[in-house]
Amino acid sequence: MIDQPLTVKFLGLIIPILSILIGIKDTNAMVLTPVVNTSIQDGGRSGIISYGNANGQGDFFSSPGFLRNTTSIENRAIIEFDISSFQNASILNAMLDFDLRVNNSGGSQVRQFDVYVYAGNGGVELSDFSATNLALTPRISLSLPQSQQSYNFNITNILQNFTDNEVDFIGFVVDPIGTNNFPTILENSKLTVTAIAVVPEPLTILGVVTAIGFGTFFKQKLSN
Structure with a gap:
């Protein structure tokens, strides 16, 4: 033989x-924390966010997660996550989670918030205040009295679209609605992603x- x-x-x-x-395929679940976590204030509710602009006086960055909307001033919370590690991956599930801690001194009216998503850059910019083209649903309605409430949004399809288009950072704007929305704090934000990375x-x-x-x-x- x-x-x-x-x-x-x-x-x-x-x-x-x-x-x-x-x-x-390699399946991974990752919990991401924000690389950007701030709040942007529109000092005169002018809608113009700019340093040194006569119409933008009082516009600046404030404490992370600070939310407020009155007749004279507005603060929106801004967070961004680094999603560059999910390029060329198949996104199975992506959940945005955060808590809202409420100051009840503004009265018993319902507090409402819109959440917007945008393509970020990993940096803090005043222009992020106006990144409000794509809204997540549903709108948050928070009845008082309340101390702290948790919220989550499924953004699987949005994240897949972002990574398919090679976006490295995903950002969110939390916008308090109405003019009697007294201070609320956004905290404990995280993005949990389950993705499949193809082997060679x-x-x-x-x-x-x-x-x-x-x-x-x-x-x-x-x-x-």
Whole structure:
């Protein structure tokens, strides 16, 4: 009986393994905390957010998560998350979670908040105040008296769209509605993402296996 070359034996073993590996994916769940966490104040409710602008006087960054809306002043909370690690991944689930801690001194009216999502850049900018093109639903309605309430939003499809378009940071604006919305604090914000990262392409794996096989073959030939 003629003994099979070592390369043939090697490939005969590795090909079934390769067929199993094809299609295997790495599933990861990650909890992200904000890389940007601030509040932006519109000092005169002018809608113009700018340092040194006559119409933008009183506009500045304030305490993280600070929310307020009165007849003369408005504060919106701004948070951004780094999502660059999910490029080329398939997003299975993505949940935005945060708490609202309420100051009840403003009376017993219902507090309402809109949450907007935007493509961020990982930096703090006054222009983020107006990043209100894409709203999450439903609108938050918080009945008083209340001390602290937790909220979450499913943003799976939005995050997939962002990563497909190579956006590295996802941002959120929390906007207090009405003019009698006294101080509320947004805190404990996090983004929980479950994603599938595909293992190297089958051709890449096959190339590695082939290289190993030929290396073994030539080594055997040289030893002879």
